[in-house]
Amino acid sequence: MTPAAATGLSDADFARFCEYFYKRTGIHFTSGKRYFVDKRIDTCIRNSRYDTFASWFAALRTNDKGEMMQELINQLTVNETYFLREDYQFDAMLSTVLPDVLAARGGPGRIVGPVKILSLPCSTGEEPYSIALRLLEEWDQIDHVDVEIHGGDIDSDVLAKAAHASYGDRSLQRVPKPWLNKYFVSVGAGRYQVDEGIRSAVTLHRINICDTPAMRAFRDFDVIFCRNVLIYFDELSSRRAAENLYGALRPGGYLFLGHSESMSRISPIFTPTRLPEGLVYQRPTGGK
Incomplete structure (x- = not known):
């Protein structure tokens, strides 16, 4: 007992x-x-x-x-994150996924609508802001393509922290010093706040990934990062979450999971795609 x-x-x-x-x-x-x-x-x-x-x-x-x-x-809810975590997946996004997204949608300068990226769950914001930093510093199309970055989480407390975007040493340990100087403002006591321009570029939502009616508001995303959350679900909840993520993606869109997660154990609706940096999952282009 x-x-x-x-x-x-x-x-x-x-x-x-x-x-x-x-x-x-x-x-x-x-x-x-x-x-x-x-x-x-x-x-x-x-x-x-x-x-x-x-x-x-x-x-x-x-x-x-x-x-x-x-x-x-x-x-x-458990919120464990830091900037540039599992950044080999950001490498994959930049080197392979985004070029493929642009090509599938007509090529640079010809796509209709923004490239949409979702971080779910986004916790205290390190992941969506990491995506923004990598795009600003390393994507050669950032000045030519409109990008929307969204973050969502079930926890209202962490969303409030994400909106404020003030971080200490542990969260910032992997941020290069030049990036820290360029995109963060010291707010004292060893903490730094993401500058207002980047904060305003990330839209935050309170959302439960297993809430199918609420998830229907999320559509036509080109890339979704959903890392290290499905491990907390049982088989039924994992399958429901997978179906909701599928519905949120544009046909051909990409889904990144955590390194210890595998969609093959959850649902067959995604197509596994092996990239040089690792495994990613796609919504088939012929899917409804």
């Missing part, structure tokens, strides 16, 4: 809660995450006007689109 939380969370309570949270978010917690979940629920209850799990959980279910649910999501 796992010890109950300070608020009296029993094994039965834990099971009920995990089933409920899974249905709302697609995130699956096993018994191995019991201590982590108990502690986060304790925090939410202590921040509320309720003093027991039963009363708090009843209120949560009564208004599961409100502030209580958002606080819970913010507590239970």
Whole structure:
């Protein structure tokens, strides 16, 4: 038996809660995450006007689109990121994917509409801002092609941090010094803020990747980075997320997953494509 939380969370309570949270978010917690979940629920209850799990959980279910649910999501989502993480995939984007996107859409100077790139989940913003930095510094078409960069996450707290875009040494450890001087402003205490021009070029959204109706608002993306999130889902949620990502891509569009993730274990709807830098997945051009 796992010890109950300070608020009296029993094994039965834990099971009920995990089933409920899974249905709302697609995130699956096993018994191995019991201590982590108990502690986060304790925090939410202590921040509320309720003093027991039963009363708090009843209120949560009564208004599961409100502030209580958002606080819970913010507590239970893990956000581990830094600038230029797994940058071999950015290399692939620049050297192969974007040239292919332009060629498929008529060639440089002839494409209709912007090239659209999505980072999902974007956490505190390091990934979409890394994409912007790599494009500005290393893509020879950046002055000739309109680009839209979007970031989305289920956690409203990390989105607020992404919008502010202030980072410390750990996040910035891989940013070249010339880039730091060029695109960041020191805000004191060892922190640097992404300059306003880049911040304004990234559009942020609160979105749950498993929420199919909400994901229908995301369409015609040429490139999606969805790294290190599917590992938190079970088979059903992973398949739903894959289908939503498929719907968000333009036919022929590219999907990057984390290095430990494989779409072949989730769904056959994407075409695996081997690039010099590694594996990427495409929505087939004949797909509906």
